[in-house]
Amino acid sequence: MRPVTRPRRSLFFKYFITLFVAVVVPLMLGAGTEAWFAFRDNRLYLNEILQVEARSAADRIQAFTDGIRDQLGWVVQFPWTQGEDERRRIDGLRLLQQVPAIVSLSLIDPSGTERVFVSRVSMNRTGHGADMSADPAVIGARANRVWYGMVHYRRDSEPYMRIAVAGNRAAAGVVVADINLKLIWDIIAGIKIGDTGHALVVDDSGRLIAHPDISLVLRSGAGAGDINRLKSVTSEANGSAVSTTGEDGKPVVALAVRAPNVGWTVIAEQPALEAYESIRAALWRSLILIVIGIVFALVLAYWRACRMWGPIRQLEKGVERIGMGQFDHRITIQSRDELEQLALRFNEMAEELGTSQLKSERINRLKQFLAPQVAELVEHSDQRLLDAQRREVVAIFGDLRGFTAFTARAEPEAILAVLRQYYEAVGAVTSRHEATLIRFAGDGVMVLVNAPVACENPAHRGIRLAIDMQAAVQSLAGTWSAGGCAIGFGVGVAMGPATVGTLGYQGRLDYTAIGNVVNLASRLCSLADDGQILLDPTVHERVKESFALASIGERPIKGYDRALEIFAVVSMVAGPAGEPRLERPRPGLALAETA
Amino acid sequence: MLGAALACPAAALAEDSRRVYRIYWLSTQAQPDPFLDGFREGLRARGYVEGKNVVLELHYAIGNPQALREVASELRRGKVDLAVSSGPATRAMTAVEEVPVLFALSGDPVELGLVKSLGQPGGNFTGSTFLSLELAGKRVELLKEVLPNLRKLAVFSNANHPGEQSEWRATREAAQKLGIEPVYIPFSGASELESGLAKAGEAHADALLVFPDVLTMVHRAKIADFAIAHRLPSMFGWSEYCDAGGLLSYGANQRATYFWLATYADRILRGEKPAVLPVFQPTRFELVVNLRTAEQLGIDLDKSSILFRANRVIE
Incomplete structure (x- = not known):
C-alpha cells in the first residue's frame, strides 16, 4: 500500500483555532474596552480630585494671607498724630496676640520713619526709629496698598515673608509685618489626598514654602532642584494632572494651581501607586476575565475540535482497514449528527463490499473449472x-x-x-x-x-x-x-x-x-x-x-x-x-x- | 502647630516590630525628669512601647558632665541606636560621631559647633533649640513692663549650661538698654544651688531672672518659693516655673518640644539621617502669668499690657 502522508494537524487545528478565536476575540475586545473606559474615568476623577484639593489649598492659603492683610489693615486706619506711639504700640501688641503668624510689626509714619516696632522674639522699640522710606515694602505698599515680599529663610531654616499694608490715605502710614510661614503648615498638613497624597506650596522661584513634612521646608532650599522641576512640569500642564516624579523621587500624579495674590503655586499630588490603584484593579479584573475566558475557550475549542476530529479519524481508520481487506470492520460513532449518519453509511458500504468480495471470490473459484x-x-x-x-x-x-x-x-x-x-x-x-x-x-x-x-x-x-x-x-x-x-x-x-x-x-x-x-x-x-x-x-x-x-x-x-x-x-x-x-x-x- | 504635628501620624509604628531599639537618655540632672516624661509620651504616641520595641537607658550624672563623657565613650562602643541628651549633657556628647544624637538646647547649636546650620545640620546631631538667646532680652523687657521701676535685676544662672554665657550677654545688653543693672549670680550644679540662691537674696535686687535650665527646672518650686519669700518678682523661661509659683514665664512649651523630639527619634530609628533633619525652633512662645504670686507680691498687673498678651493666666 502507498504510504499515506497524513496532514495530522489540519482539521483539528483549523477547528481548534476557529473556535478559540471566536471566543477569545470578543472577550478581549470587551475586557479591553472596559479597561480603557475605566482608565479614562479614573483619570478624569483623579484630575478632579487633585484639582479640588489644590484649589481648596490655594484658597485657604489665600485666606491665610488675606486674613493677615485684613488684620494689618486695622492698624493703618487712622492718620498719625503726635504722641500716640504708646497707643500704636498697644495696637501692635494686640495684633501680635490676634495673629500668631506675625512675628514682628513695624508701624511707619507717613514720612517713612519707623515709629513702633513690636516683636515676639526681639525687644520692642518705640519712638523715632530708622528711616524706612526706601524700603521696598514701604514703597510697594504705598504704590499698591498691599505688598507681599519674597520668601526668605531666617537662620537658613525658617521661611519668612514680609507683608506691608498702607492705609487709605498716606497719612495713615504703613505697617510692615514679618510673617512666619511655618504656620501655613497647618493648612497643608490638613490636606489628605486619598491615603498618602498631599499638597505642597512653592514660591515663584521654586522654593518650598509648605509641605506636610515640615523638615523639608526647614532645609532652606536643599532639594530645590526637584521642587523646581516638579513646579515647572505641573505648571506647564495648565491645571490638568500630570504623571511625574515627586519631590521624594517617587512617581506621582500631580496638579498645580496658582494662589494669585502671593504668586505661589500649590501642587496637589498623589503617589502614582495609589492614584492608579483602581485602574490597576480594573486591569487585573479584565486580565483575570481574559485568562478565564482563554482557558474556557481552550477547553471548549479542544472539546469541539475533538468531537469533530475524532469521528473523522475513526472514519479514516475504517477506510484504511477496509483498504487492507478487513471488511468486517465497523465504525461506532454516536454523535447524533451527520457524522453518525456517515458512519452508518460507511458500515453499510463495508458490508456491501464484504458481500461482493465473497461473491467475487466464489466466481474466481468457479472460473477455475x-x-x-x-x-x-x-x-x-x-x-x-x-x-x-x-x-x-x-x-x-x-x-x-x-x-x-x-x-x-x-x-x-x-x-x-x-x-x-x-x-x-x-x-x-x-x-x-x-x-x-x-x-x-x-x-x-x-x-x-x-x-x-x-x-x-x-x-x-x-x-x-x-x-x-x-x-x-x-x-x-x-x-x-x-x-x-x-x-x-x-x-x-x-x-x-x-x-x-x-x-x-x-x-x-x-x-x-x-x-x-x-x-x-x-x-x-x-x-x-x-x-x-x-x-x-x-x-x-x-x-x-x-x-x-x-x-x-x-x-x-x-x-x-x-x-x-x-x-x-x-x-x-x-x-x-x-x-x-x-x-x-x-x-x-x-x-x-x-x- | 506642634499639637497638630503630634496628632497627625500617631498610629505610625516602627516598621520592624521585632527589632528592639536602644536609646540612651543622658542628663546632668536627677529624676524626676520632666523632659524625659515628655519624650516618653512622644514615643508612646508614635507607637513605641518601652521594653517591647524600645529600651530607654537612663544615664544621669548629677551636675557632672564629665561623668557623662564615660557614658559617651561607652555609647560609641555599644550597640546604641540613638542618644538623647538633655541640656548640659550635650556638652559631653560633642565628640560622639558614631551614634545619632538628639539634643534640646536653650542656646544656639551652631554656635556650640553641634550643627553646621539649623536647616542642614550635616552631622550626627540634630534636635531642638528654644531660642533662649533671643528670648533673653524679651524676658527682661516683659519684666520691665510689669515693673516699670525695675532698677536692679538678679540673674540666676547655672554656669554648667551650654551657651549660658551667650544668654547672660544678651540679658546684660537688654538690661542695659532698658536702664537696668543686672547682677549675675552663677552657680555650678545642684551643689551650688543653695549658696547661689543665698547670694541672690543678698543682691538687693528688684526682681529675679532665672535662666531656663534642667537644674533650675527641677528645683523650680524651691526657687519660686525663694523669690516669694524675698518678695522678688520672678521671670522664668518655661511655663512649668509659673505653675510652681513663679510670677512670669516666657518661652516655648518644653513638654511639647520633648514630645516633638520623640518624632525625630522615630524618624532616625526608621533610618533617616540626622544630617538632613533640620534643627527645630519653636514657633509659639507662651507668656504665662501667675496672678496668685502677683497678689502675694502686691503687684497690680492690670496697669500693664501684660495680661491681654498672656497665653495663660494662673489664678
Whole structure:
C-alpha cells in the first residue's frame, strides 16, 4: 500500500483555532474596552480630585494671607498724630496676640520713619526709629496698598515673608509685618489626598514654602532642584494632572494651581501607586476575565475540535482497514449528527463490499473449472448448481502420448513451455464449448459436459469438444517434435450418470464428478492411440447419426465384468466449417505426418 | 502647630516590630525628669512601647558632665541606636560621631559647633533649640513692663549650661538698654544651688531672672518659693516655673518640644539621617502669668499690657 502522508494537524487545528478565536476575540475586545473606559474615568476623577484639593489649598492659603492683610489693615486706619506711639504700640501688641503668624510689626509714619516696632522674639522699640522710606515694602505698599515680599529663610531654616499694608490715605502710614510661614503648615498638613497624597506650596522661584513634612521646608532650599522641576512640569500642564516624579523621587500624579495674590503655586499630588490603584484593579479584573475566558475557550475549542476530529479519524481508520481487506470492520460513532449518519453509511458500504468480495471470490473459484461465462452464469443464477447431485454427464479425458519420454530428454523450461501451450489450447477449447474443465494432471486433462450447467444434447457437445481438442493439440504437436521425440494426443469420451459437486478442503475447493463414467472415460483415453477419439457405447448410441463412428471391437475394461464395444470417431459430419477434420481413425498415426 | 504635628501620624509604628531599639537618655540632672516624661509620651504616641520595641537607658550624672563623657565613650562602643541628651549633657556628647544624637538646647547649636546650620545640620546631631538667646532680652523687657521701676535685676544662672554665657550677654545688653543693672549670680550644679540662691537674696535686687535650665527646672518650686519669700518678682523661661509659683514665664512649651523630639527619634530609628533633619525652633512662645504670686507680691498687673498678651493666666 502507498504510504499515506497524513496532514495530522489540519482539521483539528483549523477547528481548534476557529473556535478559540471566536471566543477569545470578543472577550478581549470587551475586557479591553472596559479597561480603557475605566482608565479614562479614573483619570478624569483623579484630575478632579487633585484639582479640588489644590484649589481648596490655594484658597485657604489665600485666606491665610488675606486674613493677615485684613488684620494689618486695622492698624493703618487712622492718620498719625503726635504722641500716640504708646497707643500704636498697644495696637501692635494686640495684633501680635490676634495673629500668631506675625512675628514682628513695624508701624511707619507717613514720612517713612519707623515709629513702633513690636516683636515676639526681639525687644520692642518705640519712638523715632530708622528711616524706612526706601524700603521696598514701604514703597510697594504705598504704590499698591498691599505688598507681599519674597520668601526668605531666617537662620537658613525658617521661611519668612514680609507683608506691608498702607492705609487709605498716606497719612495713615504703613505697617510692615514679618510673617512666619511655618504656620501655613497647618493648612497643608490638613490636606489628605486619598491615603498618602498631599499638597505642597512653592514660591515663584521654586522654593518650598509648605509641605506636610515640615523638615523639608526647614532645609532652606536643599532639594530645590526637584521642587523646581516638579513646579515647572505641573505648571506647564495648565491645571490638568500630570504623571511625574515627586519631590521624594517617587512617581506621582500631580496638579498645580496658582494662589494669585502671593504668586505661589500649590501642587496637589498623589503617589502614582495609589492614584492608579483602581485602574490597576480594573486591569487585573479584565486580565483575570481574559485568562478565564482563554482557558474556557481552550477547553471548549479542544472539546469541539475533538468531537469533530475524532469521528473523522475513526472514519479514516475504517477506510484504511477496509483498504487492507478487513471488511468486517465497523465504525461506532454516536454523535447524533451527520457524522453518525456517515458512519452508518460507511458500515453499510463495508458490508456491501464484504458481500461482493465473497461473491467475487466464489466466481474466481468457479472460473477455475468453468468457462468464465459459465462461471458468471453459475454465480448469478443459482448457487445450488454446485451442490452435490447425481446426473448424466459426459466425461472427456485427454492425455499426451510420448510425453514421459520427452520429459526425460527435454530441458525443464521446454517441458513447461510445452505444457503451457497444451493447457492453453485445451482451456480455450473447453471455454468455447462452455464445458467444465475439471483438472489438469500433468499431461492429462479431464473435462465434464452437462455439469454443473446442463446443456442440450451433451453427447453431441462432448464429441465436438473432443474433436476440437484433438485438432488443437495435434496442430501444436508438430512444433513440439523438434526435440526428435514425437508427442501425440489421445482422447476418451464416456457418458453416464455420475455424482457431481464441489469437493475439497478449506480454501481449496474443486468441482468434480465421481462415478463409473469417469473411470470409463479415463480407460478409453488410455486405450486411445495418438490422434484417436474413443467413445463408449452410450455416447455412440447418442451421436451415431451425426458423426462418422467406427467400432474398434470389444475390449475388456478394468472394473467392468464384460468387455465393452468401443467406438472411434472417424470423421466429423456436423463439425463447424474451417475446423480441422479427421478423415478416419488411423492407429499409430505419426504426429509428424499430420503436421 | 506642634499639637497638630503630634496628632497627625500617631498610629505610625516602627516598621520592624521585632527589632528592639536602644536609646540612651543622658542628663546632668536627677529624676524626676520632666523632659524625659515628655519624650516618653512622644514615643508612646508614635507607637513605641518601652521594653517591647524600645529600651530607654537612663544615664544621669548629677551636675557632672564629665561623668557623662564615660557614658559617651561607652555609647560609641555599644550597640546604641540613638542618644538623647538633655541640656548640659550635650556638652559631653560633642565628640560622639558614631551614634545619632538628639539634643534640646536653650542656646544656639551652631554656635556650640553641634550643627553646621539649623536647616542642614550635616552631622550626627540634630534636635531642638528654644531660642533662649533671643528670648533673653524679651524676658527682661516683659519684666520691665510689669515693673516699670525695675532698677536692679538678679540673674540666676547655672554656669554648667551650654551657651549660658551667650544668654547672660544678651540679658546684660537688654538690661542695659532698658536702664537696668543686672547682677549675675552663677552657680555650678545642684551643689551650688543653695549658696547661689543665698547670694541672690543678698543682691538687693528688684526682681529675679532665672535662666531656663534642667537644674533650675527641677528645683523650680524651691526657687519660686525663694523669690516669694524675698518678695522678688520672678521671670522664668518655661511655663512649668509659673505653675510652681513663679510670677512670669516666657518661652516655648518644653513638654511639647520633648514630645516633638520623640518624632525625630522615630524618624532616625526608621533610618533617616540626622544630617538632613533640620534643627527645630519653636514657633509659639507662651507668656504665662501667675496672678496668685502677683497678689502675694502686691503687684497690680492690670496697669500693664501684660495680661491681654498672656497665653495663660494662673489664678
